[in-house]
Amino acid sequence: MPESSSQTITSVGIDIGTTTTQLVISRLTIENTASGTLVPHVEITEKEVIHRSQIYFTPLLDRDLINAVAVSKIVEQEYLAAGLTPDKIDTGAVIITGETAKKENAKAIIDALAGFAGDFVVATAGANLEGIFAGKGSGAALFSAQRHQVVINIDVGGGTSNYAMFHEGKAVESTCLNVGGHLIEFEPQGDRITYISEPAKMALHISGQRLQVGERVTLAQLRPVVKAMADCVVEVLKTTLLSELTRKLLMTPSLRLEHPIRKVMISGGVADYVYSQQGPTTMSEVTAYGDFGPLLGWELKNCLETAGFVLEKPNETVRATVIGTGTQSVNLSGSTIHLQEKTLPMRNVMVISPFISIIPESAQEIAAMIKKEMLRLQIDHSESSVALAMKEPRSMSFVNINLLAQGVLLGMDDYLSQNKPLILVIEADCGKVLGQCINANTNRPLEMVCIDQLEVNDCDYIDIGKPLMGGRVVPVVLKTLVFNR
Amino acid sequence: MAVANNELEKVIIQSVLEELAKKGLLSTKSKDHVMSAAMMGTPLHSDDSSDDMVTFPSLDEMQISNPINADAVKAMKKSTPARIGIGRAGTRPKTMSWLRFLADHAVAQDAVFLDVSEEFLNNNQLMSVQSAATTKDEFLTRPDLGRRLSEEAVKIISEKCEKNVQVQILIVDGLSSSAIEANIPDLLPSLMQGLKSSGIKVGAPFYVKYGRVWVQDHVAALVKAEVIVSLIGERPGLGTAESLSAYMIYRPDEKTVEADRTVISNIHKGGIPPVEAGAHLADVVKQILAAKASGVKFNQQK
Numbered sequence: 001m002p003e004s005s006s007q008t009i010t011s012v013g014i015d016i017g018t019t020t021t022q023l024v025i026s027r028l029t030i031e032n033t034a035s036g037t038l039v040p041h042v043e044i045t046e047k048e049v050i051h052r053s054q055i056y057f058t059p060l061l062d063r064d065l066i067n068a069v070a071v072s073k074i075v076e077q078e079y080l081a082a083g084l085t086p087d088k089i090d091t092g093a094v095i096i097t098g099e100t101a102k103k104e105n106a107k108a109i110i111d112a113l114a115g116f117a118g119d120f121v122v123a124t125a126g127a128n129l130e131g132i133f134a135g136k137g138s139g140a141a142l143f144s145a146q147r148h149q150v151v152i153n154i155d156v157g158g159g160t161s162n163y164a165m166f167h168e169g170k171a172v173e174s175t176c177l178n179v180g181g182h183l184i185e186f187e188p189q190g191d192r193i194t195y196i197s198e199p200a201k202m203a204l205h206i207s208g209q210r211l212q213v214g215e216r217v218t219l220a221q222l223r224p225v226v227k228a229m230a231d232c233v234v235e236v237l238k239t240t241l242l243s244e245l246t247r248k249l250l251m252t253p254s255l256r257l258e259h260p261i262r263k264v265m266i267s268g269g270v271a272d273y274v275y276s277q278q279g280p281t282t283m284s285e286v287t288a289y290g291d292f293g294p295l296l297g298w299e300l301k302n303c304l305e306t307a308g309f310v311l312e313k314p315n316e317t318v319r320a321t322v323i324g325t326g327t328q329s330v331n332l333s334g335s336t337i338h339l340q341e342k343t344l345p346m347r348n349v350m351v352i353s354p355f356i357s358i359i360p361e362s363a364q365e366i367a368a369m370i371k372k373e374m375l376r377l378q379i380d381h382s383e384s385s386v387a388l389a390m391k392e393p394r395s396m397s398f399v400n401i402n403l404l405a406q407g408v409l410l411g412m413d414d415y416l417s418q419n420k421p422l423i424l425v426i427e428a429d430c431g432k433v434l435g436q437c438i439n440a441n442t443n444r445p446l447e448m449v450c451i452d453q454l455e456v457n458d459c460d461y462i463d464i465g466k467p468l469m470g471g472r473v474v475p476v477v478l479k480t481l482v483f484n485r
Numbered sequence: 486m487a488v489a490n491n492e493l494e495k496v497i498i499q500s501v502l503e504e505l506a507k508k509g510l511l512s513t514k515s516k517d518h519v520m521s522a523a524m525m526g527t528p529l530h531s532d533d534s535s536d537d538m539v540t541f542p543s544l545d546e547m548q549i550s551n552p553i554n555a556d557a558v559k560a561m562k563k564s565t566p567a568r569i570g571i572g573r574a575g576t577r578p579k580t581m582s583w584l585r586f587l588a589d590h591a592v593a594q595d596a597v598f599l600d601v602s603e604e605f606l607n608n609n610q611l612m613s614v615q616s617a618a619t620t621k622d623e624f625l626t627r628p629d630l631g632r633r634l635s636e637e638a639v640k641i642i643s644e645k646c647e648k649n650v651q652v653q654i655l656i657v658d659g660l661s662s663s664a665i666e667a668n669i670p671d672l673l674p675s676l677m678q679g680l681k682s683s684g685i686k687v688g689a690p691f692y693v694k695y696g697r698v699w700v701q702d703h704v705a706a707l708v709k710a711e712v713i714v715s716l717i718g719e720r721p722g723l724g725t726a727e728s729l730s731a732y733m734i735y736r737p738d739e740k741t742v743e744a745d746r747t748v749i750s751n752i753h754k755g756g757i758p759p760v761e762a763g764a765h766l767a768d769v770v771k772q773i774l775a776a777k778a779s780g781v782k783f784n785q786q787k
Contacts (some may be wrong), residue, residue: 036784037730037748037749037750037751038749038750038751038757039749039751039757039762039765064632145560146556148554148557148559149554149556150556150561168555168556168560193606280609315512336757336761336764336765338764360544396754396760397670397671397672397760398670398674398678398759398760400761401675401760402674427756428759429757429758430760430761431761431763432761432764432765432768433675433679433760433761433763433764433766434494435679436675436764436767438680439682440678440681440682461772
């Protein structure tokens with residue numbers, strides 16, 4: 001059907017990392033790709049980066065405090081350079097990554113940016129999500145889908161290495177290791193140490209080197225420490241029986257290694273040195289940016305090749321995370337959904353999954369399970385809205401979907417009497433009929449968002465954007481992705 | 486001599502059945518059933534169990550020996566119902582894929598040649614009328630007869646159907662009775678609920694045997710509904726025999742052409758699920774009512 005057959009949305013991605021802060025603006029084209037006689041199928045058909053910012057050093061007030069004002073200045077400046085104003089931005093995400101995510105004022109930054117970055121920008125942090133965005137931005141996800149091979153992307157930045165394993169385009173595992181190129185700082189192009197971070201101290205200890213702040217070091221002294229760190233990065237890919245140092249540096253549970261890995265892609269600031277022809281030969285080459293990133297890259301390349309992994313070149317290196325954040329954070333719902341609302345967009349909606357396995361047979365049992373979960377989480381006493389998530393109705397029959405609708409209405413009775421919107425997210429393609437059944441089974445005027453073909457997990461937080469394509473789809477951003485539960 | 490022959494026959498039957506069972510083509514139960522029938526010399530009658538006589542390995546099973554990239558084959562097979570990644574035996578298909586091909590072909594033929602059962606019509610409380618075609622053969626060889634109603638049907642519809650409703654729904658067998666039986670029980674209530682909760686006046690749906698798409702024009706002339714929706718079985722293929730289409734037309738007359746019809750196709754459990762399709766169709770019908778047009782004219786208004 002020709003009705004608004006395509007639409008573009010502008011998405012911003014802002015990545016505030018340990019070392020660098022970047023921003024990209026992209027244009028996503030969404031289209032109905034189904035032919036005229038089929039039920040519409042709306043999807044994102046094109047992702048074009050229309051503006052790449054300079055790469056800024058992350059402005060800090062002191063070692064643990066990010067300068068929120070300076071960050072928002074950067075954003076303002078880049079919008080100007082791109083010729084855009086905040087109201088032209090439809091969606092996107094701010095991601096606070098690496099060591100920075102641990103820093104105290106992450107929330108303050110997000111608050112400072114919320115107004116700047118358009119109407120529908122979400123803030124996310126979290127090592128797993130970061131690794132996945134980096135892998136999508138680097139092209140690892142696409143590689144795995146096109147070549148039908150498992151590939152792991154490691155985004156090695158200033159403070160952390162974020163792993164994401166992709167199988168047929170989907171992230172299947174992720175982890176995060178506290179190894180990065182900026183863990184020891186030097187006078188730029190010099191050999192005097194100005195700072196040693198905690199994780200670097202652990203690596204120093206294990207490798208038997210005794211370097212102190214203020215000391216001058218030689219390449220021969222530094223190399224074993226950096227090699228120890230690179231070894232940890234590679235060890236995670238090889239085994240689940242980890243050395244003491246690797247265990248200490250892991251910030252999340254390690255990889256389960258359920259798929260055999262052969263192909264590895266490295267992105268992040270250190271990546272360019274992984275793929276260079278020769279390693280740094282002098283201290284001034286190592287400390288060109290006031291850290292040991294170039295040496296870490298070179299050592300990492302050697303470790304990976306010695307261990308028999310095949311290095312694949314990414315499409316993006318230092319910008320992988322920000323491009324992933326800007327272009328990949330938005331998901332679209334299924335194209336047949338039920339909306340009767342005035343409240344979109346909605347932010348930070350908590351997802352609850354009341355049904356552990358198959359949905360029960362009667363409306364009463366369905367209601368009882370919902371009530372139990374609502375009580376357990378004390379939802380009725382809180383102000384916020386929740387989204388009920390489920391996989392599929394008991395069967396895709398009208399009878400079962402109608403029963404599910406009755407069960408939901410019964411189970412959510414207290415919640416709905418507080419005039420909160422009913423939000424349902426179902427994986428199976430039946431959002432429209434479920435919404436229709438709910439509407440037919442109640443006399444209450446309801447605000448309802450019933451969307452399908454999205455996979456969300458218990459305790460995820462989601463943002464639901466304004467409807468697109470004449471109400472056919474809504475954009476949804478997932479904020480937490482944890483594989484290791 | 487006769488006895489010896491009989492013994493030999495038994496041995497042959499038994500070893501064939503056992504071989505089939507070993508390969509997973511025949512369940513133990515079916516094997517015993519066939520075996521005992523053969524021993525007793527009684528004709529085989531199907532037992533009441535739902536146990537299929539022949540079971541095929543699942544469709545996504547790898548049939549290529551020693552694939553270089555099994556993941557790639559799996560992903561490609563997942564992306565299409567076509568018969569790819571089925572391996573080969575020399576220049577011929579493997580026995581399993583050949584049998585599956587024959588079985589799917591048989592299912593497609595059944596879909597065309599079987600009728601929608603009386604039981605199904607009763608369960609769904611559908612009144613039944615017939616097109617001008619008198620037999621299945623005539624229906625298949627004379628498309629023109631399937632496009633209009635029999636004289637008896639004209640009489641029944643004129644007497645029993647509510648006139649001047651907003652929407653009249655027809656269930657038409659078309660080229661797949663299987664599609665009707667598989668999809669209507671979930672599609673129809675979903676569509677009716679969607680229309681009724683928007684306050685749209687819908688006539689009682691009824692069934693047209695040996696019908697083609699155009700028969701909706703003849704019905705429209707009798708009931709004078711604004712929109713006629715025909716839910717009709719699609720020509721079966723080797724992928725599925727259960728696909729159904731919905732043809733919708735706004736006030737057809739003698740000048741009506743194909744381009745005036747709006748169609749939503751591919752409704753079956755492997756395409757758009759029938760229950761979700763019902764809710765979607767309800768929306769489309771509402772839009773057609775509002776636009777007072779269907780087909781290309783409707784699309785141009787949007």
